[in-house]
Amino acid sequence: MPAFLTAGRLRAAAVAVVAVVLVLLPLVSSPYVNYQVTTMAVFAVALLGLNVVMGYAGQVSLGQSAFVGIGAYVAGYGTLNGWPVLLSFVVACLLPAVVGMLVALAAARLRGLALAMVTIALPIVGTPVAKRLSDVTGGSQGLTVSWLEPPSWVALADDQWRYYVVVLIALGVFLLTRNLVRGRVGRSFAIVRDNEAVALSMGISPYRTKVLAFTLASTIGGASGFLYLAVVQYTSPETLSFGTSINLVVAMVIGGTGSLVGAVLGAVYYVLVPVLAGQLDASRTALLSGAVLLLVLFVLPGGLVSLPRRVHQLLTARRRRSATTPPGAPDGQAGTPALTSDGVAP
Amino acid sequence: MKSLQHPRRLSSAVALFGVCALLVTGCTRDTGTTGGGTEGGAAAASPGITDTTVSLGISSPLSGATAGPGTCSVAGLNSYLEAKNAAGGFAFGDGKTRQVTLTYLDDAYDPAKAVANFRQLVNQGMFAYVGALGTPTNAAVMPIANQQEVPQVLLMAGAGEFSADQAANPWTSGFVPTYSTEGAAFGKLLVDANQPITVATLAQNDDYGSGYLDGFTAAIEGSQVRVVDSATYEPTDTSVDGQVTQLAASGADVLLSAVSVTPLQVGVLTKAQSLGWKPRVFLPSNTSTPATVLQPGGAAAYPDVYTPAFAKTPASPAFANDPDVQEYTKAFEQYGTSITKTYTPHCAWSYAEGAVLGEAFATMEEPTRESFMTALRGISGFTAPLLLPGITIDTTKEDQAAVSSVNLVRYNGTGYEPVQGY
Numbered sequence: 001m002p003a004f005l006t007a008g009r010l011r012a013a014a015v016a017v018v019a020v021v022l023v024l025l026p027l028v029s030s031p032y033v034n035y036q037v038t039t040m041a042v043f044a045v046a047l048l049g050l051n052v053v054m055g056y057a058g059q060v061s062l063g064q065s066a067f068v069g070i071g072a073y074v075a076g077y078g079t080l081n082g083w084p085v086l087l088s089f090v091v092a093c094l095l096p097a098v099v100g101m102l103v104a105l106a107a108a109r110l111r112g113l114a115l116a117m118v119t120i121a122l123p124i125v126g127t128p129v130a131k132r133l134s135d136v137t138g139g140s141q142g143l144t145v146s147w148l149e150p151p152s153w154v155a156l157a158d159d160q161w162r163y164y165v166v167v168l169i170a171l172g173v174f175l176l177t178r179n180l181v182r183g184r185v186g187r188s189f190a191i192v193r194d195n196e197a198v199a200l201s202m203g204i205s206p207y208r209t210k211v212l213a214f215t216l217a218s219t220i221g222g223a224s225g226f227l228y229l230a231v232v233q234y235t236s237p238e239t240l241s242f243g244t245s246i247n248l249v250v251a252m253v254i255g256g257t258g259s260l261v262g263a264v265l266g267a268v269y270y271v272l273v274p275v276l277a278g279q280l281d282a283s284r285t286a287l288l289s290g291a292v293l294l295l296v297l298f299v300l301p302g303g304l305v306s307l308p309r310r311v312h313q314l315l316t317a318r319r320r321r322s323a324t325t326p327p328g329a330p331d332g333q334a335g336t337p338a339l340t341s342d343g344v345a346p
Numbered sequence: 347m348k349s350l351q352h353p354r355r356l357s358s359a360v361a362l363f364g365v366c367a368l369l370v371t372g373c374t375r376d377t378g379t380t381g382g383g384t385e386g387g388a389a390a391a392s393p394g395i396t397d398t399t400v401s402l403g404i405s406s407p408l409s410g411a412t413a414g415p416g417t418c419s420v421a422g423l424n425s426y427l428e429a430k431n432a433a434g435g436f437a438f439g440d441g442k443t444r445q446v447t448l449t450y451l452d453d454a455y456d457p458a459k460a461v462a463n464f465r466q467l468v469n470q471g472m473f474a475y476v477g478a479l480g481t482p483t484n485a486a487v488m489p490i491a492n493q494q495e496v497p498q499v500l501l502m503a504g505a506g507e508f509s510a511d512q513a514a515n516p517w518t519s520g521f522v523p524t525y526s527t528e529g530a531a532f533g534k535l536l537v538d539a540n541q542p543i544t545v546a547t548l549a550q551n552d553d554y555g556s557g558y559l560d561g562f563t564a565a566i567e568g569s570q571v572r573v574v575d576s577a578t579y580e581p582t583d584t585s586v587d588g589q590v591t592q593l594a595a596s597g598a599d600v601l602l603s604a605v606s607v608t609p610l611q612v613g614v615l616t617k618a619q620s621l622g623w624k625p626r627v628f629l630p631s632n633t634s635t636p637a638t639v640l641q642p643g644g645a646a647a648y649p650d651v652y653t654p655a656f657a658k659t660p661a662s663p664a665f666a667n668d669p670d671v672q673e674y675t676k677a678f679e680q681y682g683t684s685i686t687k688t689y690t691p692h693c694a695w696s697y698a699e700g701a702v703l704g705e706a707f708a709t710m711e712e713p714t715r716e717s718f719m720t721a722l723r724g725i726s727g728f729t730a731p732l733l734l735p736g737i738t739i740d741t742t743k744e745d746q747a748a749v750s751s752v753n754l755v756r757y758n759g760t761g762y763e764p765v766q767g768y
Binding site for chain 1: 450451452455456457461462463465466468469482485486489505507551552553554581582684
């Protein structure tokens with residue numbers, strides 16, 4: 001490898017390229033592409049929340065769609081009742097956080113499958129409740145809004161403006177979460193995930209840590225719900241549905257658990273694969289998506305995020321056989337195998 | 347080593363994402379320019395229409411729990427359009443003959459995917475969005491279609507909102523009768539009997555159920571028909587046995603079962619007769635297919651099972667010699683069976699919908715979306731193929747779907763036959 005290609009410079013160059021692409025993309029592409037990329041940002045945030053609780057803290061959550069749905073409904077209700085956008089955003093994060101915390105206070109006493117069952121209840125209860133509270137939620141016809149139009153001093157189309165707003169908020173959420181999982185909280189998550197007894201002996205309460213992880217996940221889920229409404233301009237009980245939760249878990253595993261980049265890749269998968277499958281054969285999208293899922297898990301058990309590492313390993317294996325860390329060794333940040341055993345079993 | 351490894355992986359992954367994003371842009375812009383090319387063909391023409399072709403789009407649930415009706419909403423339409431294309435094409439009001447292409451996408455009943463599909467179709471140069479199935483998915487598309495002034499028409503959704511306010515949503519129209527139209531038709535049947543009748547109602551606890559109840563209640567107002575007990579259920583319920591047991595205690599003469607979930611409707615029919623309660627039963631049009639609901643539910647045990655209908659059932663022996671049905675069967679075998687494997691009434695409905703589109707094309711004078719909408723809103727008294735005698739298409743009514751009346755039919759043990767009163 002040439003000397004000027006140090007890791008630091010490569011990284012800086014990559015970040016610069018991505019930044020330029022992210023800024024220029026909406027200006028040169030069609031509204032459809034902008035919509036799709038913005039949707040990716042929305043689901044990247046939802047997956048990030050799921051990653052906090054499942055990837056970093058190792059607790060099974062099958063109810064993320066409920067928090068996305070609550071966030072979307074709060075944003076929709078706020079918009080229809082003329083709340084300031086900022087207030088909508090804050091409440092869209094806070095209400096799911098409170099719901100998530102209340103559930104976690106009870107559920108975090110459980111482990112493994114029992115915990116998973118409690119989290120399943122959220123979307124299953126949430127969908128009919130959303131239909132019943134039709135004064136607030138618009139019943140099964142949902143809430144249609146028309147908001148987040150560009151202010152008059154900005155010469156941007158709707159889709160471009162929404163793209164920038166959503167991507168900016170998503171970047172902010174990612175940055176905050178990155179700092180969080182790399183700090184003291186992140187370390188306590190990792191210990192609770194790996195061994196609760198050790199955590200306890202170090203003075204870390206597994207119970208409080210799990211409640212915190214769930215609360216954070218639901219807060220981030222709520223934020224993504226707000227963004228969902230900004231993009232789709234519509235929400236209905238379908239947003240909360242259990243199927244969405246499962247698809248989110250699948251996308252997270254595909255992207256790579258316990259990884260920020262994995263959340264982004266998972267979102268790309270979540271949005272892109274149905275589109276590609278639809279272009280191949282619209283009658284068999286479920287089949288094709290399933291095939292892609294199996295393929296990715298067979299070839300890359302660590303998720304898409306492990307692809308560069310796998311390639312890197314293959315390229316450098318010969319030269320640095322003595323120096324490299326063993327393949328798959330956890331480095332505390334990313335690329336830990338999907339669904340570690342303590343994530344599903346007590 | 348570790349400190350080096352992480353940033354490199356991060357940067358590579360980020361770069362990968364960037365490449366993906368560019369790839370998406372690249373791919374789609376290609377198709378975008380193709381769409382623009384068609385546009386350039388005739389200066390005044392709307393996107394998606396040339397002198398020889400017009401492209402239509404539809405997004406329906408082709409996978410998941412609603413896949414049966416969803417695939418049928420595409421298969422029937424595709425059969426009509428392709429058969430007509432093969433016979434030379436559609437004659438338009440501007441004197442030209444065009445071939446119609448239909449692009450269909452799967453939204454799995456997910457509103458976000460439906461919006462994405464709609465935008466994709468518009469991007470690919472779609473002239474009009476037709477016949478999509480699903481209330482939440484169409485509700486999500488409606489504001490965008492009206493904002494972009496793209497026709498979103500002849501929807502396969504019975505919710506009133508798609509037909510209720512034409513002033514607010516001039517680019518949207520429904521095709522199938524609304525739920526309240528169906529409920530009202532049944533109420534009228536009971537009122538016409540002119541005798542005291544007691545009714546028990548079971549309804550889905552949302553606007554689907556309330557649509558039926560509202561229509562029914564309005565129709566029986568001031569008559570001798572009385573609702574003696576009512577119950578609701580959630581679509582996510584796995585059983586309605588409790589509700590049926592409660593209603594059976596009322597011993598009502600008639601059960602109005604506004605249940606949209608096929609297994610639950612079967613459960614209603616089996617549970618009521620196991621309790622010894624055998625009322626006359628009214629079923630909504632989308633859960634009244636003999637093979638999937640009535641036979642498994644043992645519907646023959648009831649004195650009468652009614653359902654609203656506006657189209658002929660192609661599989662029914664009663665229509666075996668009907669020329670419409672024969673033509674439908676021929677087209678469907680060729681162009682529909684690759685899209686769907688199961689028959690729901692939506693197959694026949696969307697076939698009829700294809701004919702309504704043809705009728706609109708025939709009177710549209712300019713190759714524009716505005717002209718198409720004007721033509722589509724001006725159809726009255728049109729007898730589309732497969733419609734039952736007495737049912738016609740009327741798109742001129744302000745607050746109704748294209749099919750605004752239904753006939754009631756009665757189950758005779760194998761299929762349906764027309765009703766001669768209560």
